Amino acid sequence: MTIALSPDAQGHLDRYLQQIRTALSGRPAVDAGEVERDVLGHIDAELSGEAQPVPAHRLLAVLDRLGEPREWLPREDAPAARTFAALDAGPGDWRLPLVACGSMVLAIMLIMGPVMLWPLPPVLAAIGFVIARITIGLLDDRGEAVGHRAWLVYPPLLLFYVPILGALAGGPALPLGNLLVDDAVARRQFASFVQGGAAAVPAIVVVVLGCWWMLIGLVAGQLVSGVRAMFRPFAARFERRHALRLALAGLVLALAGIVLLMITSRFVPRLSAQERAMPDAVPVDPIVAVAEAFRTHPLVAVADAHGNEQTHAFRLALIRDPRLAGVFNDVVVEFGTARYQDVMDRFISGEDVPYASLRRAWEDTTQFEFEWDLPVYEDFLRAIRAVNAARPPAQRLRVLLGDPPMDWENIRSTDDYLARMKTVDRDEHAVAVIRREVLAKNRRALVIYGGGHLFRKNAIPNAPDEWARGVVALLERPGTTSVFSIDPETRIPLTPAQANVASWPKPSLALLKGTALGQLRVTRPAQRLVRFEEQFDAVVYLGQPGEMTMSTMARAHCDDAEYMKMRLARLSLLPPPPGAPAALPELLRRSCAAAQH
Amino acid sequence: MDENWTTQLRKGLLELCLLNIIGAGRIYGYDIVRQLRAVDALVVSEGTIYPILSRLKRDGLVRTTLEESPSGPARKYYELTRRGEQLLADMNRYWDTLIGDISDLRKAKS
Numbered sequence: 001m002t003i004a005l006s007p008d009a010q011g012h013l014d015r016y017l018q019q020i021r022t023a024l025s026g027r028p029a030v031d032a033g034e035v036e037r038d039v040l041g042h043i044d045a046e047l048s049g050e051a052q053p054v055p056a057h058r059l060l061a062v063l064d065r066l067g068e069p070r071e072w073l074p075r076e077d078a079p080a081a082r083t084f085a086a087l088d089a090g091p092g093d094w095r096l097p098l099v100a101c102g103s104m105v106l107a108i109m110l111i112m113g114p115v116m117l118w119p120l121p122p123v124l125a126a127i128g129f130v131i132a133r134i135t136i137g138l139l140d141d142r143g144e145a146v147g148h149r150a151w152l153v154y155p156p157l158l159l160f161y162v163p164i165l166g167a168l169a170g171g172p173a174l175p176l177g178n179l180l181v182d183d184a185v186a187r188r189q190f191a192s193f194v195q196g197g198a199a200a201v202p203a204i205v206v207v208v209l210g211c212w213w214m215l216i217g218l219v220a221g222q223l224v225s226g227v228r229a230m231f232r233p234f235a236a237r238f239e240r241r242h243a244l245r246l247a248l249a250g251l252v253l254a255l256a257g258i259v260l261l262m263i264t265s266r267f268v269p270r271l272s273a274q275e276r277a278m279p280d281a282v283p284v285d286p287i288v289a290v291a292e293a294f295r296t297h298p299l300v301a302v303a304d305a306h307g308n309e310q311t312h313a314f315r316l317a318l319i320r321d322p323r324l325a326g327v328f329n330d331v332v333v334e335f336g337t338a339r340y341q342d343v344m345d346r347f348i349s350g351e352d353v354p355y356a357s358l359r360r361a362w363e364d365t366t367q368f369e370f371e372w373d374l375p376v377y378e379d380f381l382r383a384i385r386a387v388n389a390a391r392p393p394a395q396r397l398r399v400l401l402g403d404p405p406m407d408w409e410n411i412r413s414t415d416d417y418l419a420r421m422k423t424v425d426r427d428e429h430a431v432a433v434i435r436r437e438v439l440a441k442n443r444r445a446l447v448i449y450g451g452g453h454l455f456r457k458n459a460i461p462n463a464p465d466e467w468a469r470g471v472v473a474l475l476e477r478p479g480t481t482s483v484f485s486i487d488p489e490t491r492i493p494l495t496p497a498q499a500n501v502a503s504w505p506k507p508s509l510a511l512l513k514g515t516a517l518g519q520l521r522v523t524r525p526a527q528r529l530v531r532f533e534e535q536f537d538a539v540v541y542l543g544q545p546g547e548m549t550m551s552t553m554a555r556a557h558c559d560d561a562e563y564m565k566m567r568l569a570r571l572s573l574l575p576p577p578p579g580a581p582a583a584l585p586e587l588l589r590r591s592c593a594a595a596q597h
Numbered sequence: 598m599d600e601n602w603t604t605q606l607r608k609g610l611l612e613l614c615l616l617n618i619i620g621a622g623r624i625y626g627y628d629i630v631r632q633l634r635a636v637d638a639l640v641v642s643e644g645t646i647y648p649i650l651s652r653l654k655r656d657g658l659v660r661t662t663l664e665e666s667p668s669g670p671a672r673k674y675y676e677l678t679r680r681g682e683q684l685l686a687d688m689n690r691y692w693d694t695l696i697g698d699i700s701d702l703r704k705a706k707s
Contacts, residue, residue: 067642
């Protein structure tokens with residue numbers, strides 16, 4: 001404006017412009033900034049011949065002719081707004097603010113309570129937000145101040161605005177920063193790429209953040225009314241100059257980051273070979289780590305080295321430790337056939353179940369070998385039954401049998417068996433059980449499967465797809481479920497990758513990502529290179545490979561003629577796999593020879 | 598007279614009046630307001646026209662140019678686009694037909 005206004009008149013003008021912004025926000029058909037400039041031009045033209053500074057009463061005469069901004073446009077009630085407007089009895093009505101705030105409070109209570117009823121909390125929060133926006137719209141239309149209702153209307157809005165604003169402010173710098181903090185490999189790769197030292201990493205984040213601010217500043221400058229509408233009513237004073245200031249701040253930030261990058265690449269020594277080496281994995285209490293993993297993952301998968309007694313002891317600790325009581329609800333096992341889920345449910349809940357029925361759960365899986373007949377597996381199930389007997393109902397565990405149903409009564413030959421196995425996908429079946437019985441019911445499960453079923457990466461050379469075909473890969477591939485996978489390593493020596501592992505307490509758990517242990521190659525030379533950290537999230541150290549012991553058959557089983565006949569018949573169905581130390585029936589006989597009474 | 602009816606009628610006619618004023622030749626925004634003041638029956642808040650002008654511009658019916666003014670800030674001039682001229686011709690034709698038909702109705706009644 002070229003005219004000078006008295007302070008009083010200036011105050012009136014500022015308030016009038018504010019009314020224009022409020023009235024035109026959320027009206028995409030109108031450029032609110034342009035209308036504001038037109039109105040200022042109008043006032044300028046009207047008062048240019050007046051003595052200056054122009055007093056308030058002269059300005060008010062012009063504003064009076066211009067009229068109330070909220071009456072300039074017809075009300076464009078959305079159908080939803082009309083519906084909710086029926087709940088609004090007019091000035092002073094508190095019902096809509098109460099509904100808005102009530103929805104939000106209920107959402108928070110559900111999230112913090114014992115039963116979340118997903119996805120009700122986000123739906124309620126969204127309802128609270130929409131009603132709060134409608135309330136603001138109705139109050140604006142009436143020209144009524146929010147007043148004390150702000151205490152009810154603003155929180156549901158801020159519940160959404162604050163995270164959105166945070167995400168907008170951080171932009172790509174947030175995930176990049178997280179990646180560089182969490183991932184030592186990425187951190188070093190970035191630092192090497194820009195030929196800088198450790199200080200190069202924050203400099204990269206600063207540059208990205210600066211560029212992002214420039215971008216959103218320039219975009220927001222073009223969409224002033226859109227920004228006001230998006231963050232209504234808090235952005236009513238937002239103007240193009242604010243957006244340009246943000247862009248300018250971004251420019252300064254980006255330049256500062258570039259200068260820092262130049263300094264680090266010129267004066268800070270480049271990464272030495274030692275710096276490039278991965279940091280050591282750090283051992284922690286596995287119970288604490290598993291409890292922590294369940295905070296962020298609905299599923300924690302623990303690899304089973306079939307028959308290994310140390311992994312069995314570790315699993316027992318997981319179900320017995322009171323620190324994990326109530327942390328997870330289900331235990332999904334590979335060593336049980338879903339055909340006998342009802343029998344297992346009754347057994348685990350403490351009912352008397354005939355042993356002849358119970359043993360079918362692990363004896364009649366799709367696998368013809370005798371691994372599940374080893375006493376550690378039956379012992380594990382009995383341990384869960386005992387744990388349940390001592391715990392309140394809310395903390396009791398359910399055992400889910402993950403192996404597909406198998407009709408052994410119809411299998412009499414190798415061809416029968418091979419034909420039957422072509423119709424089942426063991427991993428797909430386990431995933432279906434987990435999705436149906438665990439994830440769909442908002443429960444948490446400990447998944448116990450052989451290590452191969454928990455691989456993420458496909459090690460087959462030239463495989464068209466880098467995903468493995470196991471339980472974890474099938475669950476994670478769609479991007480909706482995240483599994484925390486643990487390998488209690490029993491076969492591969494860990495000390496060549498990190499010598500101090502030998503001094504770790506047994507058991508210890510260590511995260512693998514970005515560590516020396518994580519770089520350990522876990523595939524054979526003929527296979528694709530897959531590192532430990534790509535297959536599992538964590539390793540559990542139970543001792544050196546030479547210290548591992550294997551469970552042997554129970555004497556009672558070996559003396560059971562009917563059992564031996566059944567198992568030897570099944571073991572004869574297929575030849576032993578290449579490299580097996582002996583034929584499978586011979587392995588059973590050896591295990592029985594070592595059997596304990 | 599029903600105030601709501603006259604208000605709705607005025608608002609509907611305002612756009613027609615605006616397009617006719619601009620259609621008469623390139624014009625300074627503030628002068629549009631001054632010309633509208635002369636139409637007594639079309640008493641509206643003067644500010645009402647600015648959102649309408651903004652919408653007409655966004656719809657591609659008018660275009661604006663800024664020109665330096667010796668007596669103040671740069672002035673914004675409005676003129677019709679080809680689409681605006683076409684729409685104005687259609688609206689005027691419709692208005693003439695409507696006025697004619699309503700006059701005929703009133704004559705028949707009297």
